[in-house]
Amino acid sequence: MALLEYENLSITLPGMARPVLDGIDLTVSAGEVVAMVGESGSGKSVTARSALGLFPTGADIEGHVRVDGTEVVGVDPAGLRAIRTGTASMIFQDPRAGINPVRRIGDFLTESLRVSSGLAKGPANARAAELLGAVGLPDPVRHLRQYPHELSGGMLQRVMIAGALTGGPRLLLCDEPTTALDVSTQAEIMAILGRLQRERGLGMLLITHDIELAAAACDRIYVMYAGRIVETAPTAQLFAMPRHPYTAGLLGSSPPLHAPDGPSARLTPIPGSPMGLLESAPGCSFAARCRFARPGVCEQSPPPLERYGGALVACHLAGESLTSMDNPSTREGS
Ligand code: SF4
Numbered sequence: 025m026a027l028l029e030y031e032n033l034s035i036t037l038p039g040m041a042r043p044v045l046d047g048i049d050l051t052v053s054a055g056e057v058v059a060m061v062g063e064s065g066s067g068k069s070v071t072a073r074s075a076l077g078l079f080p081t082g083a084d085i086e087g088h089v090r091v092d093g094t095e096v097v098g099v100d101p102a103g104l105r106a107i108r109t110g111t112a113s114m115i116f117q118d119p120r121a122g123i124n125p126v127r128r129i130g131d132f133l134t135e136s137l138r139v140s141s142g143l144a145k146g147p148a149n150a151r152a153a154e155l156l157g158a159v160g161l162p163d164p165v166r167h168l169r170q171y172p173h174e175l176s177g178g179m180l181q182r183v184m185i186a187g188a189l190t191g192g193p194r195l196l197l198c199d200e201p202t203t204a205l206d207v208s209t210q211a212e213i214m215a216i217l218g219r220l221q222r223e224r225g226l227g228m229l230l231i232t233h234d235i236e237l238a239a240a241a242c243d244r245i246y247v248m249y250a251g252r253i254v255e256t257a258p259t260a261q262l263f264a265m266p267r268h269p270y271t272a273g274l275l276g277s278s279p280p281l282h283a284p285d286g287p288s289a290r291l292t293p294i295p296g297s298p299m300g301l302l303e304s305a306p307g308c309s310f311a312a313r314c315r316f317a318r319p320g321v322c323e324q325s326p327p328p329l330e331r332y333g334g335a336l337v338a339c340h341l342a343g344e345s346l347t348s349m350d351n352p353s354t355r356e357g358s
Contacts, residue, residue, distance in 0.1 A: 025093055026051035027195050027227040028075055028112075033087035033097075035070060037080055041304040044070050044080065046251045048087070049329075052227045054194060057218075059230045059238030059259075061274065062248035063298045068231045071248070072197045075229070076114055077104045091195060109140040113188035115217075117200040119180040123172050129156075129183055130168030133190060140191035155186035159216055178209035185216060196221065199231045214241060235274045239263055247271045250299040250309040252326075257335035267337040269314045270294070308340065316341060 033048040045067045052058045060068045070080065074089050077096050089096040092111045094103060116122050123132055133152035137143050143151060149168065156164035159182040172180055181201065188196060198217065202210035218241060221228050232238050238245050238259070245262050247255040247270060255268040266272040273294040296313040305311060307323035314322070321340050329338040 026090075027054045027056075027092055028052040028229060029088070029090040030071065030074070031088040031090070033071075033074065033089055034085070035074070035079065036084045037301070038082060038084075040301040042299070042301060042309070043251050044083070044301065045074075048253060050246055050253065050256075052195065052229050054227050055225045056244070057221060057228045057230065057242045058244045058246065059232060059242035060246045060248055061232055061235045061238050063233060065250075065298050065300060066248040067251040068233075068248055069199050072114065072199050072229055072231050075112055075195070075197055076108055109191045111191075111193060112195040112197060113191060113193040114197040114199060115181075115184055115188050115201045118204045119177060119184045120172065122184055123180065123187075125172050127171075128168065129170050129172065129175070132183070133168070133187055136187055136190040151190075152186070155189055156183070158189070158220070159183075159186045160212075161186075176209075177205050178212060181205060181209075181213055182216065185213075185220070189220070193226070195227045195229070197229050197231075200233070201230075202237070203233075210237075217241075234278065235271075236278045236280060247274065252309065252338065253329060253336070254310065254338045255335060261334050265335075267332055267335055267342045268339050269316050270310050273313075308338075 028051065030048045030050040033045055034043050035045040036043045048071055050058070050060070050071070060071060062068050075091055075096060077099060079085055085097055087097070091107050094107060096104070096107065130149065130152055133155065134145065134148040137148040137151055152168055153164040156167055161167050161179060161182050167175070167183070175183065201217065202213050205213060214237070217228070220226065230238060230242055235245070242259055244256065244258050246253050247268065249270050255262070255266070255271045262271065263275065266275055276292040277294055279291060294313055299305070299309050305323065307325055308314070308317070308327050311317045311322045318341065327338045327340045329336045330342070332342055
């Protein structure tokens with residue numbers, strides 16, 4: 025059984041032209057690191073938050089989200105509390121937005137520990153210091169007495185990771201955990217997350233707009249566009265053989281972590297803007313930005329997610345020929 029499972033999850037908001045999420049199927053197993061990549065507005069964060077029952081206000085929800093076998097859609101408050109304080113935790117993008125600025129770091133951590141583990145004050149303090157040590161903060165006892173404004177963004181994100189570990193979760197949901205940090209701190213935070221994931225055998229869902237970061241950290245990648253999954257494959261396969269033009273576009277517009285050509289490697293931006301919630305299309309939602317779009321084919325109906333070898337791809341032309349399947353840059357019209 026998957027630790028995290030989405031089955032045909034759709035979320036619609038009144039007054040919007042298209043669903044926020046449209047038929048999401050996704051799994052994360054214990055000990056597996058899975059990424060969800062895409063531009064802003066693709067639905068990545070809504071997907072991750074759904075695992076903790078954080079659905080948009082007023083949303084109409086269809087389908088299923090299961091965390092360790094427990095259905096999240098429609099779960100009662102006690103069941104939701106059990107998921108949030110035990111099985112699953114989330115790390116958000118901006119650590120300063122997730123912590124009370126007028127309370128000490130120690131209060132933030134021990135409060136979580138006392139709620140999730142029922143620890144008394146003394147043992148909770150000792151455990152909080154232990155967790156700060158586990159995320160690489162030197163002198164944890166001093167940090168427990170400090171206020172958030174006394175810590176840098178990177179140190180505060182380590183505190184948030186420690187906070188996420190208080191309930192001993194088996195699933196970690198990381199929503200752009202390094203986006204608000206400088207480049208060297210980003211690497212440190214990803215190294216800490218990777219070490220904790222391996223040491224504790226955590227299942228991890230990493231939300232990021234950075235496909236190269238996802239490749240460095242994850243076993244499998246889901247690519248999202250306009251609320252739908254348009255491609256998913258094991259990381260190495262996705263990089264070697266992107267089958268969806270949007271995936272190829274993300275790869276072509278991201279600076280490679282280890283560029284064979286060095287920093288001069290040429291980047292090609294994806295033209296246009298992501299589709300907003302007030303826009304819709306009768307066919308492929310990427311058609312307006314896709315250089316392979318074929319009149320009379322692509323605008324007729326939304327392409328279904330279909331299997332091509334080890335990948336699932338939602339593109340009408342994904343199976344057109346072996347050459348075009350292997351590399352979208354060689355498709356007709358390129
Ligand atoms: Fe491009 Fe057509 Fe494939 Fe959509 S279905 S990604 S428009 S080729």
